[in-house]
Amino acid sequence: MGIRAKDGDESDDMSWQYPPHLLPYIGVLFLAMAISGALAVYTVVARSDTMDEPSVRAFVGLNAGCALWSGAYALQLLSVELSTKRLWLSVAFVSSILVVVSVFAFAVAYSDHERWLTRRTLLAITFVPAVGFVLHATQYRNLYERPIGTTVVDGFVVLDRTLEPAAIVTLLFMYGLVIVAAGFLLKTVYESQRVYRLQSVAVLIAILVPFGPNIAWALGLGPAGNLDLTPVAFTVSGVVLAVAIYRHHLLDIAPVARTAVVEDMRDGFLVIDEAGRIRDANAAARRSVAGDAPPSIVGRDVTVLVPDIAPVVRDGASTDQVEIVVDGDDGRRFFDVQVQRLSSADEIRLVLLRDVTRQHAVEQRYQSFIENASDLITMVDDRGIIRYQSPSCTTVLGFEPSELVGRSAFELVHPDDRAQLVEQFRNGLDANISVDRAEYRLRTADGNWRDVETIGSNLLEDPFVEGVVLNTRDITDRKQREREIRRSNEQLERFADVVSHDLRNPLNVAQGYLELASDDVDCAHHDDIALAHDRMESIIEDVLRLAREGRPIDDTEPVDLVRVVDRAWATVDTGEATRSVASERPIVADEDRLVRLLENLFRNSVEHSSTSPASRVQQDSVEHSSTSPASRVQQDSVEHSSTSPASRVQQDSVEHSSTSSDSQARQNSVEHSPTTSRSQADDSAEHGSETVHVRIGTTPDGFFVEDDGPGIPADDRERVLEYGETSSPSGTGFGLAIVDEIVDGHGWTLRITESVDGGARFEFDTADTSRTATGTRDPSAVDDA
Secondary structure, eight states, X not given: OOEEOOOOBOOOSOSBOOOTTTHHHHHHHHHHHXXXXXXXXXXXXXXXXXXXXXXXHHHHHHHHHHHHHHHHHHHHHHBOSHHHHHHHHHHHHHHHHHHHHHHHHHHHXXXXXXXXXXXXXHHHHHHHHHHHHHHHHHTGGGSSBSOOEEEEETTEEEEEOEEOHHHHHHHHHHHHHHHHHHHHHHHHHHHSOHHHHHHHHHHHHHHHTTHHHHHHHHTTOOHHHHOOOHHHHHHHHHHHHHHHHHTSOTTTSOOTTIIIIIITOSSEEEEEOTTSBEEEEOHXXXXXXXXXXXXXXXXXXXXXHOGGGHHHHSTTOXXXXXXXXXXXXXEEEEEEEEEEEETTEEEEEEEEEEEOHHHHHHHHHHHHHHHHOSSEEEEEOTTOBEEEEOTTHHHHTSOOHHHHTTSBTTTTBOHHHHHHHHHHHHHHTTSSSOEEEEEEEEEOTTSOEEEEEEEEEEETTOTTTOEEEEEEEEOHHHHHHHHHHHHHHHHHHHHHHHIIIIIHHHHHHHHHHHHHHHHHOOOTTHHHHHHHHHHHHHHHHHHHHHHHXXXXXXXOEEEOHHHHHHXXXXXXXXXXXXXXXXXXXXXXXXXXXXXXXHHHHHHHHHHTSSXXXXXXXHHHHHHTOOSSHHHHHHHHHHHHOOSSHHHHHHHHHHHTTOSSHHXXXXXXXXXXXXXXXXXXXXXXXXXXXXXXXXXXXEETTEEXXXXXXXXXXGGGTTGGGSTTOOSSTTXXXXXXXXXXXXXXXXXXXXXXXEOXXXXXXXXXXXXXXXXXXXXXXXXXXXXXX
């Protein structure tokens, strides 16, 4: 069974009819057609720049469909002939499809699902209505409706239609599209903020209002012979949407992914109208304007909430970015503000608020660093013209920054340094980011010259800098120290030359005469004289070495520890002493000086290993003064020699051994030990009566040299590094002093302690090379037993 209109008599053969009771409604239809058509044309003309937006195109389609539907339905009612009525009925059918598809597209676009509006989707949703229209137009097997006729109702000719299942499917499908569109709008209503929720509800109502009249017509419940009020209802919806669009800028501020994009933005935004009232604000803007727990700010004057923003939002204000300050409960905050006018809505503006408080603090911190730095920070262009100068130039050079900005950076450079510096600057311009170092002299405001060191960075291509940044440090004091060190080294070199020339020459003469005397005269004292000459030569060599070893060492490299140990051991008369290397890790040092350091340590271990602790104490008491006044007088007469012949004879008997047994015993007692002969003492001093073992190895911070000899008493560990300090009869007292000077030249730290076997242990910290020469010894090692 189909749905059938009211039956009646066949209409008369006439072209048009004007029933008085329907003329008002027909007039409303024509008015709806005019309004909808005007809205469609106006939108195309006024919003031509936004016609690529799906929501705008859907709005145009909706109004165009309503205009055609309303006009076609009015003409169908006024016509009498069946063929004419069927023609306008078909036009109305097509128009209704356009209206429903446009409503669906508008709802989908408004709810931010534009990606669904593809050509395939549009073909899919129009397929069923299009098939229904074809069945209606062709009357194929009457699947859509029974053969259409006419009937007269109250003297008015109307169509006699009975819809079949295809028509019902088509209607249900189109109703389904409207329901789906309403679902999209309901979702938008649920997810929108307050201002957008009201808009979404208005759009939802505008779409659902025509739904009721159309259902009433489909069920045959329309007024005055089942008139279809749907076209008029859709026209009313179009008018409502037009007011929302053109008065309230519905499409300009539609909630497109608002929660995901706008509400969660770190930057704040405000939508304000021509009066400065806030139409909308996201969470970041609400926090910025009203604090952590803001009340509703929609509808309030933005210049009242943020007075500093007034110059930015006033009429005719620049759209450039402006920084404002907002004082709140959490302190002062800085914002970059920019105002943008929305398209086709000059009175509605979008205010962007970017919180730059942290960035401002960082900028202020770095600005403070630059302004308070002792170094000169200068930015010059590619011609060397100063564009920025840090305030430190006042302290370093005596100029105010404003005096230097705009001048050439090379004006203050010493004439002798200028040409080379200009060439170096020009070469640096060819590099993207060139970091180069230069030392030169700068003139101060009082006409003096300061030595400076500059590092330049080419940042001309950096859009935030666009210049060459120069970091200049005053090194005048350093240069002065270098000159003083150079003078000291020159004096030391002259001293070494004097020692080498003025002392060696007389010694060489004495050695020559001794050789002649040995050939002509057989004297028992010749060996003692030769021994004295050798000792003087050793002292001269040690003094020269000491004068040269303390110089700073600049050229170091990793040195193989085993190799330098072998080299040093081979040059020392070690006798029966043994050695071992506990590590093969390289040492960063000057190899030649490291060899000399090891030579002196090896010689020290061998020379001092023969005496036991008991005999060492006895020896020290003899060498460094007895507590007896008589012995002091005797020692002084021996060491310094009296001018009387008697004292000379006594000195010879003691120092060079007389033929008497008493003098021989006295010599042995004073120089060596009470229980050994001279030959035994010499042998002990050079080779050691006991075999000593020397061990060399590395530590986490450097290396060590230790032996298993008698060791060094804790009270003597600082003193043994002094010049002339020795406990060996054959030593010069320079060996460990030379070690200390080599340590100082490398910038190391020396620590003297006790080995596991009770011997002497020398530890060298090579990790810290930044200290001065006066810090080479570790005082804590003196008390470390």
